[in-house]
Structure formats: C-alpha cells, structure tokens
Amino acid sequence: MEYGLILEWIIKAVLMLLILLIGFAYTTYLERKVLARMQVRYGPNRAGPKGLLQPVADGVKLIFKEELIPAKADKLLFILAPVITVLPALTILAVVPFGGTVNLFGREITLSIAGDLNVGILYLTAVTSITVYGMVLAGWASNNKYAMMGGIRATAQVISYELALGLAFIGPILLASSMSVNEIVNAQGRMGWFFIYQPIGFIIFLIATLAEINRVPFDMPEAEQELVAGYHTEYSGMKFALFMMTEYIKMIVVAVLAATFFLGGYLGPFVDQVPWLGPVYLFIKVFILVFGIIWVRATWPRFRYDRLMAFGWKIMLPLAVLNVLLTGAFIILFPGVIR
Amino acid sequence: MIPDMILFILLAIVAVTSALGMLLSRSAVYSALNLVLNFGTVAVLYLLLGAPFIALAQITVYAGAIMVLFLFVIMLLGVEQLRKGSALPWQQTLAIISGLLLLALTAYVIFIRPMTLPQVSPTQLGFGTPGAIGEILFNKYLLPFEVTSVLLLVAMIGAIVLTGKREPKTKT
Numbered sequence: 001m002e003y004g005l006i007l008e009w010i011i012k013a014v015l016m017l018l019i020l021l022i023g024f025a026y027t028t029y030l031e032r033k034v035l036a037r038m039q040v041r042y043g044p045n046r047a048g049p050k051g052l053l054q055p056v057a058d059g060v061k062l063i064f065k066e067e068l069i070p071a072k073a074d075k076l077l078f079i080l081a082p083v084i085t086v087l088p089a090l091t092i093l094a095v096v097p098f099g100g101t102v103n104l105f106g107r108e109i110t111l112s113i114a115g116d117l118n119v120g121i122l123y124l125t126a127v128t129s130i131t132v133y134g135m136v137l138a139g140w141a142s143n144n145k146y147a148m149m150g151g152i153r154a155t156a157q158v159i160s161y162e163l164a165l166g167l168a169f170i171g172p173i174l175l176a177s178s179m180s181v182n183e184i185v186n187a188q189g190r191m192g193w194f195f196i197y198q199p200i201g202f203i204i205f206l207i208a209t210l211a212e213i214n215r216v217p218f219d220m221p222e223a224e225q226e227l228v229a230g231y232h233t234e235y236s237g238m239k240f241a242l243f244m245m246t247e248y249i250k251m252i253v254v255a256v257l258a259a260t261f262f263l264g265g266y267l268g269p270f271v272d273q274v275p276w277l278g279p280v281y282l283f284i285k286v287f288i289l290v291f292g293i294i295w296v297r298a299t300w301p302r303f304r305y306d307r308l309m310a311f312g313w314k315i316m317l318p319l320a321v322l323n324v325l326l327t328g329a330f331i332i333l334f335p336g337v338i339r
Numbered sequence: 340m341i342p343d344m345i346l347f348i349l350l351a352i353v354a355v356t357s358a359l360g361m362l363l364s365r366s367a368v369y370s371a372l373n374l375v376l377n378f379g380t381v382a383v384l385y386l387l388l389g390a391p392f393i394a395l396a397q398i399t400v401y402a403g404a405i406m407v408l409f410l411f412v413i414m415l416l417g418v419e420q421l422r423k424g425s426a427l428p429w430q431q432t433l434a435i436i437s438g439l440l441l442l443a444l445t446a447y448v449i450f451i452r453p454m455t456l457p458q459v460s461p462t463q464l465g466f467g468t469p470g471a472i473g474e475i476l477f478n479k480y481l482l483p484f485e486v487t488s489v490l491l492l493v494a495m496i497g498a499i500v501l502t503g504k505r506e507p508k509t510k511t
Contacts (some may be wrong), residue, residue, distance in 0.1 A: 077368075118468055122395035129403025133375070135411055140368060148414065155411045159404065179469050 012113050013094075016043040020090060024248045025055035031248075031294050048205045049157055050252035061239070067237035070143060077141035082235070083240035085134025089249040094118040097182050099266045099278025109268075111180065111278060120181040121169050124257070128165070128212060132158040134246070135214075139231035150230025153220045153305065160312035161211035161218075164204055167320035171201035171327045172261045175338065189287060195262040197330070200323040202262045204316060209254040211312065213247065217296040220305055255289035257283070347387065354380040367413045378402045390467030421480060 029051070035045025044051035069078055083112065099111035110116075117123060132155055139151020172194050173179055176187035188194055195202040211218040222230030232243045259265060262286050266278035303311065331338060354377055361373035378401045423442035476484050 074368075117391075118470075119391045119395050121390065122399065122469070126395045126398040126403060129407075132407055133410075136407070136414070137368075137372075140410075140414055152411065153412055155407055159407060160403075163483075245487045 009113065014300060016113065017090060020093070020249050020252065021245075023203065023252045024245050027248045027251060027290060028058070028244070029055050030152055030290070031297075034291065034294045035298050040297070051070060062238060062241040065237035065240075067239060070234050070235070073234065074141040077137050078113065078234075079239070079265070080244075080250045081134050081138035082239045083134075084137060085131070085246045086242050086249075088127045088131045088134075089246045089253060092124060092253055093121050093256060095181050096260050097185055098282055100271065100275040102275045107152065111275075116176075116180055116182050118180050121173060121179045121184075123163075124181075125166055125169065129162060131212075131250075135231045137233070138243070142231070142234035144234050146227045146229075147231050147233045149202060150227050153227075154214065154231060157214070157218065157220055157308065157312075158212055160309060161208045161316065164312065164316040164320040165208035165212060166200050167259070167317075168205040168326055169209060170324050171198040174324075174327050174331060177338065181260060185260060185267060188264045189267050193262065193264040193266055193267075197328070197337075198262060198323070201327070202258075204320050204323065205258060206261065208316060208320075209258065210293065210296070211308075213250040213254055215247075215251065215293055215298040217302050218308060220301060220308060249292055251293055252286065255286040255293070258289055259285035343387070347384075350380050350383055350387075354384070357467070368410065371409050371413060374409075375402050375406045376442045386465075388467075391469055392472050 032054070033043040033051070044054040047053040047057045058087050069075060094113040094115050097110070097112035101110050103109075135154040136151040139147040139149070142148070175191070175194055177189070178184065184194075190248040191197075207252070214220070214222065222232070223229075227233070232240060235243060240330055259282060264281075266282045268281035269278060271277045271281060357373045357376040357380065359376060360371045364370045364373060378397060382394040382397040382402075385391075385397060
C-alpha cells in the first residue's frame with residue numbers, strides 16, 4: 001500500500017468532517033436568520049457583526065453546561081445514543097463526489113472519498129437505514145415517557161418513509177444504469193439533469209428525505225407541543241449538542257444527495273475546463289435546497305400522526321412504485337435517450 | 340495476508356462475543372443490539388470475501404429494517420426485562436443436546452474427514468458486484484426469485500388479514 005494514498009484518504013476524511021462541522025454551525029445561523037426574517041424579527045444580532053459569531057457562542061455555552069443523567073436511566077445507552085446518532089450522519093457522504101479530478105502538487109486527486117464504489121447507492125441506503133437507532137435508543141435509555149414516545153414515533157416514521165426513499169433512488173439508477181454515484185453524475189452530464197426525466201421521483205425524494213430527517217412538517221418525533229422535545233428531552237450539554245449537530249448535518253446531507261441525484265451534482269458551465277468550479281456549483285445547489293428546507297419550516301404546520309402514516313403508506317409508496325414502472329417503460333420505449 | 344488474518348480474527352471475536360451476548364443478556368433491548376452488532380460484523384466479513392452487494396444488503400435489510408422493527412415491538416410492548424427461568428423447561432435440555440451434536444459433527448468434518456474447498460479462479464472474482472448478481476438472478480434463477488416474492492406477498496397479505504379490523508357480527 002502506498003503511504004501517499006493513505007495520507008490522501010486521511011486528509012480527505014478530516015476535510016469532510018471539518019466541512020460538515022462548519023456547515024452545521026452556520027446552518028443553525030442561517031436557519032435562525034431566515035426564520036426571523038420570515039417572522040418579521042431580527043434574529044441573532046449581538047455576537048459579532050450581524051450576529052455572525054452566534055454559533056461559536058452557542059458552542060462555547062453548550063460545552064460549559066452541566067450534563068445531567070436521569071437517576072433511572074440506562075447509563076451506558078444514554079451516553080452511547082448521541083454518538084450512535086451522529087456517526088451515520090458524518091459518514092454517509094463518503095460515496096458522493098464533490099467535483100471532478102483536480103491536479104494538486106503534481107498529484108491527480110478525485111474530489112470524493114469513494115465516489116467510484118460500484119455499490120454506492122446501496123451504501124447510502126444501508127447508512128440511512130441505521131440512522132434511526134440513535135433516536136430510538138436515546139428515547140428508551142432516558143426512561144421518560146415523552147422521550148420514549150418520541151423514539152417509537154421516530155422508528156415508525158423512518159421505516160415508513162424509507163421505502164419510498166429507496167424506490168426514489170431507483171429512477172436515477174435506471175437512467176444511469178449504474179449504482180455508482182460518480183457514474184450517475186457523469187450520466188447527467190451526458191443526458192441532462194435527472195429531475196427533467198424524474199419529476200415524480202424528485203418530489204418523492206424531497207418529501208421522503210424531509211420525513212427521514214424529521215424536519216417540519218414531519219417532526220413528529222420531537223413535536224414540542226405534545227412531547228416536550230421528544231427523544232432528546234432528558235439530554236443537556238454536549239450530548240444535546242450532538243443531537244442538534246446530527247439534525248443540521250442531516251439537512252446538509254440530504255441537500256447534497258438531492259443535488260447529486262437530480263440536479264447534476266457538481267456539474268455546471270465550464271466545469272470541464274476548471275475542475276475547482278465543481279465544489280462551488282455543488283455549494284450553490286446545496287445552499288438553495290437548504291434554504292428551501294428552512295422555508296418549508298417557516299411555512300407549513302405539522303402533520304397529524306395518523307395522517308403522516310397514511311400519507312407515507314397510501315400515497316408515497318404507490319406513487320414511488322408507479323414512478324419505477326414509468327421509468328422502466330420510458331427506457332424501453334425511448335432507448336435513444338440513455339447515453 | 341497477515342493484516343487480513345488479524346482483521347479476520349478481530350471480526351470473529353466480535354461476532355462470537357456479540358452472539359453470546361445476544362443469547363445471555365437478560366435485557367431484550369441489549370439482546371437486540373448485540374444481534375445488530377453481529378449482523379454488522381458478518382456484513383464486514385462478506386466485504387472481506389469480495390461480496391459488497393450481499394454485505395450492504397445485509398445491513399440494509401437485517402440491521403436496518405428487521406432489527407428496527409424488533410426494537411419497536413420490544414419497546415411498544417414493554418417487555419424489556421425477561422423473566423427468570425424459561426417458560427419451556429424441556430427446551431433448555433433439548434438445546435444443549437442439539438448444540439453438542441452440531442459441535443461433534445463439525446469437529447468430525449474438520450478433524451477426521453478434512454475436505455479441501457475448490458480454489459476460486461480469478462475470473463470469478465467479480466461475482467459479488469450488483470451487475471453480476473442481477474444478471475444471474477433475472478436469468479438463471481428467475482423462477483425461484485419470483486416464487487420467493489410471491490411467498491413474501493402471501494405472508495404480507497396473511498399479516499394484514501390477521502390484524503385487520505373485523506365488522507362486528509351483531510349488526511344483522
């Protein structure tokens with residue numbers, strides 16, 4: 001094994017973590033500012049110019065907070081649950097390309113950790129399917145009825161919407177005839193962005209991912225009017241911060257995935273000549289999508305729980321199956337489109 | 340070769356320990372979590388054997404879907420703590436006897452009648468990729484694949500019929 005290669009991987013992994021952590025901090029700031037604007041308030045404006053240092057102040061405050069563990073809680077799982085929650089969110093983007101190949105210090109470097117993995121999409125579904133453990137275990141280990149209800153709701157919701165999400169992946173797979181995320185982006189370079197071919201799939205993907213990350217209007221696991229704060233009711237200090245971190249990192253992650261599968265990923269004008277434009281284009285697309293997620297939060301009320309389940313099973317799932325069928329028929333009828 | 344061996348031994352230790360933990364734990368939640376860990380380790384073993392598709396399917400289906408449902412049921416019914424002693428006393432004796440039989444059989448095969456497995460040829464190395472599996476599944480094994488899907492559908496309909504609400508009969 002070449003040592004340079006190992007070094008390259010380590011640098012990429014550390015960079016990825018740093019980007020996600022900084023992204024987390026400033027997504028919270030963005031959300032508070034945008035929500036405030038939409039509700040005719042100012043939002044954070046005291047720490048630093050225009051409140052730009054607010055995330056830092058929040059982080060310092062949370063580090064110095066006292067950490068409480070309920071007396072009857074299951075200590076081991078109570079401490080492990082935040083860690084189990086944050087790990088999938090940090091590792092899931094390993095298969096997503098952030099750009100093409102760039103030349104740096106005389107080395108050809110691809111801007112992704114494992115973009116060419118031929119089971120890339122399966123990796124994504126595997127990691128999304130285990131994200132729910134952290135929430136369930138946090139709810140159970142707290143030994144609190146509200147936390148428990150939040151955990152149980154999280155399980156039912158994530159399992160229900162995972163099916164539609166998995167089926168929404170199939171459209172891009174069929175069009176690119178590959179499970180490698182890199183190949184899916186390249187295919188969009190040849191045939192145009194996939195949301196043109198996959199309007200239903202794109203909408204299903206957006207709705208299902210909103211439900212997977214428990215954002216409004218699908219934030220049943222932590223509905224504050226019913227469940228205090230849901231599965232993280234008993235958490236404080238850095239453990240609470242880890243849950244918050246997961247929520248915001250997941251927002252970024254689903255925006256990156258939606259951009260990669262349906263909006264051309266890092267592709268854009270002149271990206272062939274100047275490969276460093278790739279991450280810039282991806283950032284712009286992700287920013288727009290994250291803004292959209294925040295906008296949805298400011299606009300829509302929460303689903304009722306039974307409606308949420310009925311919507312997932314009776315509308316989303318049949319539509320997703322129909323979309324797979326239509327995509328298959330489309331590919332057979334117009335074989336010239338696939339390039 | 341040596342790093343592979345070290346990795347394999349570590350994984351094997353984790354797999355066996357988590358399997359034992361799943362059997363011996365008195366808390367149903369810890370049992371379930373041990374089983375999840377076991378599934379994860381087995382998935383990594385599949386990866387080492389060059390079968391990425393089956394490895395990730397294992398995590399998605401078993402660790403991600405089935406075990407989440409198990410945890411859901413355990414928590415919903417509130418049966419986290421198992422009672423002392425077994426409900427079926429004869430089961431333990433039977434389990435010990437059959438376990439010993441299996442152990443004896445394995446020992447017999449390994450030590451007394453050693454068999455050599457056929458060497459994997461380099462052309463077969465791509466057998467675990469999604470493309471190869473799909474090709475085999477939809478050509479050679481199409482009928483078994485379809486039959487399995489029908490079987491699962493029947494099980495699903497059965498579950499819906501068993502749990503479905505019935506109209507009260509007193510209406511007539």
